[in-house]
Amino acid sequence: MSTPSASCPALFISAPASGQGKTTVTAGLARLLRNQGKVVRVFKTGPDYLDPQILAQASGQPVDQLDLWMAGEAYCRQRFYEAACEADLILVEGAMGLFDGEPSSADLAALFGIPMAIVMDVKGMAQTAAALVTGLAGFRDDIQIAGLIANNCGSQRHRELIEGALPATIPFLAAVPRDPELALPERHLGLVQAEEIRDDLEIRFEAAAQALESAGLLEALATLSPVKFSACTETLPAVLPALAGQTIGVARDAAFSFIYQANLDLLVQMGARVRFFSPLADAELPECDALWLPGGYPELHAHTLAQNAAMRDAIQSFFAAGKPILAECGGMLYSLETLTDYAENTHTMLGLLSGHGAMRGRRGCQGMQTAELPEGPIRGHAHHRSMAEQTPAPSAHGRRQRHPAPGEPIYRQGRLTATYLHLFFPNNPAAVARLFTRSDLAQSHSVQTTAATPQIEEPLHAAK
Structure with missing residues (x-):
């Protein structure tokens, strides 16, 4: 018997470090596609509680944490397969820098063949951003780089300088403008909980969605090829009705x-x-x-x-x-x-x-x-x-x-x-x-x- 599988376009939102704007971009993209009537399933890499709250509100769908060590490969495989059966697009937000941690975001993306978009805060740099992305793209040969999303881009000229320096193998996906209205509020353990600022988040989601649409990100996504996700064939830990009646x-x-x-x-x-x-x-x-x-x-x-x-x-x-x-x-x-x-x-x-x-x-x-x-x-x-x-x-x-x-x-x-x-x-x-x-x-x-x-x-x- 063949293993069940489902195909769905997917994009892994990664970055060279924390604080680059991954969650802002992921949430804005999820809201943009949701506004168009699309079903977007979002996952978060690693053991994060706060980002998934934000992403769930933006996408209107539950958000699961996927970690190859904590949850296991079999669990991650099954969750991707189930999402691919119902979604128009799968988004995965990475953790920290794309190569940070053991296992890293790149490990997860490579295992399941998901192309990675690199979000980079380009404030204070231009051609150097292209050099950094080129280095990241060439660091491993088992990952696929979908392109660069330049966050905090100051002007059209700023975009042109970065895009002109990129090699032909790395597409320039979008330039997100420098706008404090797009940033998500933070506190000592990370982002502020979604429930505390729900109305404010709605304003930011819509602003981010409009910014990403104006930046042409939808056109870039249209070139994504579907990723084939197969159902898990391994034995997951047994779930028995051991708490029945409690x-x-x-x-x-x-x-x-x-x-x-x-x-x-x-x-x-x-x-x-x-x-x-x-x-x-x-x-x-x-x-x-x-x-x-x-x-x-x-x-x-x-x-x-x-x-x-x-x-x-x-x-x-x-x-x-x-x-x-x-x-x-x-x-x-x-x-x-x-x-x-x-x-x-x-x-x-x-x-x-x-x-x-x-x-x-x-x-x-x-x-x-x-x-x-x-x-x-x-x-x-x-x-x-x-x-x-x-x-x-x-x-x-x-x-x-x-x-x-x-x-x-x-x-x-x-x-x-x-x-x-x-x-x-x-x-x-x-x-x-x-x-x-x-x-x-x-x-x-x-x-x-x-x-x-x-x-x-x-x-x-x-x-x-």
Whole structure:
């Protein structure tokens, strides 16, 4: 039997470094094609939470993170195939510079044969931009360069100088004008969350779409040949209905929003009912069997979290009842006794885990790691600019992708699992099921063969 496949034009938006305008261009192009009635499926390379929020709003479609180490080649292959079956165009936004990381954006593009457009901030240079692009294009012989998108281009003459210096083998795709109205707002962990500036983003998306259309990018895209994406023939980790009949409460609001859509999808596929709640706005928890406190920006909302004593009492009672709680990064900070924000104000947190969290300026920690849990190893990543002090001895540490030094500490306090690591659930569904399963239900659910109708329920206040 032949392997199913689907063909679809695809473009990988890359850059020589971070901060070149990849997300602005990707979002603007997605909105431009969406305005024309096209279905655009967008993916983001690497473990990023903020860019996918922006890209999902721009495209009107869910955005998945693809990482060859964290998710695996088989997972990436299947997601590309599924997207190609429904999309008019697939866009992939790279991470950092196109050759940065192991694996890199170039590795992903090369593996699936996706041509790469290089976005470069050309402010302060002209012919040198052409030299840099030429060097990038020739660095590896297994990548296909679709051309250059010159961002922050100052004038028609500026464009002519760059285009004239490019070799004939590298097309000049578009010149994006120097316009602060196109830039996306940022803060200490990256872009500002889409939900906080939704209306402002709409204005920027439309402006970027108009700029890209005026720059002639659509004509350049018309020359793209379809890419053939084959369905995955490898065995993906088994997804059994191990969470059938269980309800998982997920914190989701402006303070807690670093949530992979793939994680939610997996919980549902395993039979769980997902119910969102807001630690900022709600006075009580939904009826649930387990809690997930994901990462986010609790430091920006620490005062409000501290003032919500009713929610604090509810989560403390949930913890005292011995029910499973997963607290990741910002969720872990919320689980500590106190959190000191950037203004050096200290706020009372949940106190489920002894210790104190504090922000620490621009210095931070990031990297890919495997969480070594009793339930099984789960791959993920760390990205934070805070520290946790006076905590108990960790039960384990994350295992770094390539470095022998111990990674992030992992704490166990009763049924609480707390760590700076953000876990990618599809990497090990069985371990995730054990992590969230109540001990009194674990045995019965391990032999369950049919799942209850899964669902995701929004809270009454519609917190996002």
